[in-house]
Amino acid sequence: xxxxxxxxxxxxxxxxxxxxxxxxxxxxxxxxxxxxxxxxxxxxxxxxxxxxxxxxxxxxxxxxxxxxxxxxxxxxxxxxxxxxxxxxxxxxxxxxxxxxxxxxxxxxxxxxxxxxxxxxxxxxxxxxxxxxxxxxxxxxxxxxxxxxxxxxxxxxxxxxxxxxxxxxxxxxxxxxxxxxxxxxxxxxxxxxxxxxxxxxxxxxxxxxxxxxxxxxxxxxxxxxxxxxxxxxxxxxxxxxxxxxxxxxxxxxxxxxxxxxxxxxxxxxxxxxxxxxxxxxxxxxxxxxxxxxxxx
Numbered sequence: 022x023x024x025x026x027x028x029x030x031x032x033x034x035x036x037x038x039x040x041x042x043x044x045x046x047x048x049x050x051x052x053x054x055x056x057x058x059x060x061x062x063x064x065x066x067x068x069x070x071x072x073x074x075x076x077x078x079x080x081x082x083x084x085x086x087x088x089x090x091x092x093x094x095x096x097x098x099x100x101x102x103x104x105x106x107x108x109x110x111x112x113x114x115x116x117x118x119x120x121x122x123x124x125x126x127x128x129x130x131x132x133x134x135x136x137x138x139x140x141x142x143x144x145x146x147x148x149x150x151x152x153x154x155x156x157x158x159x160x161x162x163x164x165x166x167x168x169x170x171x172x173x174x175x176x177x178x179x180x181x182x183x184x185x186x187x188x189x190x191x192x193x194x195x196x197x198x199x200x201x202x203x204x205x206x207x208x209x210x211x212x213x214x215x216x217x218x219x220x221x222x223x224x225x226x227x228x229x230x231x232x233x234x235x236x237x238x239x240x241x242x243x244x245x246x247x248x249x250x251x252x253x254x255x256x257x258x259x260x261x262x263x264x265x266x267x268x269x270x271x272x273x274x275x276x277x278x279x280x281x282x283x284x285x286x287x288x289x290x291x292x293x294x295x296x297x298x299x300x301x302x303x304x305x306x307x308x309x310x311x312x313x314x315x316x
Contacts, residue, residue: 024051031055035063042096042300044068048075050084053091066096066300070119073241076105077218092116097299101220102241115299119292120245120285121222123229130198132206138188139166139268142207144223146194147172150216152237153181158257161186163264169207171200204230209267211235215255220245228282233267233274235260249274249281 028051035043035055043065045052053069060067075081075088092098092114099119100106109116133140141163145151153170160168166188173194174182182191192203204210210227214237224246227234236242238252251274253263267274 024049027051028055032059035059039063040065042066042068044070046070046072047088048072048078048081048084050075050081050087050091053095054087057091057094067094068097068099068296068300069095070099071101071105071109073101073105073216073218073220076108077216089114097296099296102218103244104218104241117292117296117299119296120289121220121225122289123282123286124201124226126201126205126230128198129201129205129230130196132202133169136167139208140206141166141168141209141211141264141268142203143168143170143211143213144200144204144227145170145172145213147174147176150214150219152213152215152255153177155255155257155260156211156213157181157185157189159260159264160189162257162261164188166208166264166268169203171195171203201226201230204232207232208271209233209235209264211260211264211267213237213255213260214239214242217241224250225285228278228285231275231279231282233271234278235263235267246281249277 031052032055043056043060045056047053047069056067059065069092076085089112092109092112096115098109098114098116100109100116103118106116106118143156147153156170167190168188169190169192171192174191195203204227210232212221212223212227212234214221217239218241219239220241224234224236224242228246228249234246234250236246236250236252237255243252251263251267253259
């Protein structure tokens with residue numbers, strides 16, 4: 022029922038705005054469906070920003086045939102991984118591999134107060150695909166460090182919070198500028214996930230701020246961030262070892278993050294130029310058709 026209400030509100034907004042280009046995000050698939058219906062009835066070009074969950078999460082498996090139908094009729098589909106790019110090309114989709122935008126240090130608020138020990142931020146939100154128990158166990162192996170976990174603590178069982186090591190701080194869900202401040206003032210930022218298809222937003226934020234990065238060793242993350250991050254398995258001992266290594270080599274890793282930031286920014290600009298070209302080509306074809314039909 023909520024999706025039906027959202028679809029009605031979206032249609033009403035489109036009637037007010039009447040955009041030339043409409044960009045929608047999936048999942049869920051509702052916005053692309055409404056966008057396709059609108060673009061079929063109006064002079065509007067549809068672009069779908071396809072997050073990895075649309076193609077890989079079991080929750081959305083039933084929508085894949087519908088996504089395939091919609092993607093082949095969109096002006097362009099944006100994806101986050103080479104794996105998804107290859108899949109959509111095989112579907113005959115006009116696809117663009119678009120890395121996430123990168124924040125600038127000027128966007129960060131002041132970080133937490135000074136400390137006497139090294140500070141590690143485990144950046145997350147306590148989603149189902151985050152190995153929180155293993156991260157807490159790793160923190161217990163790092164008593165010489167302060168380990169700060171971001172995210173909505175109401176998602177965690179009370180027993181997990183109560184059993185956390187003494188060096189763990191739960192920041193809670195914080196505003197974005199404050200979250201960036203947490204990352205900017207950390208000696209090391211760790212981003213852990215068990216989802217083999219994920220392209221983790223917090224990794225882009227860490228690189229954008231030029232901070233040392235520790236990541237779960239997953240294929241997509243290795244391909245995108247491997248040259249600048251310390252990669253590890255999702256068990257406590259491996260996590261703790263990777264964090265210690267990153268803390269030891271933090272200056273080297275910070276420089277690698279800054280170099281990776283430049284490369285990712287260049288890739289994003291090239292992808293945006295490709296997208297603009299794809300959208301404009303449709304606009305030019307439509308303009309030509311109007312001229313021919315109205316001599």
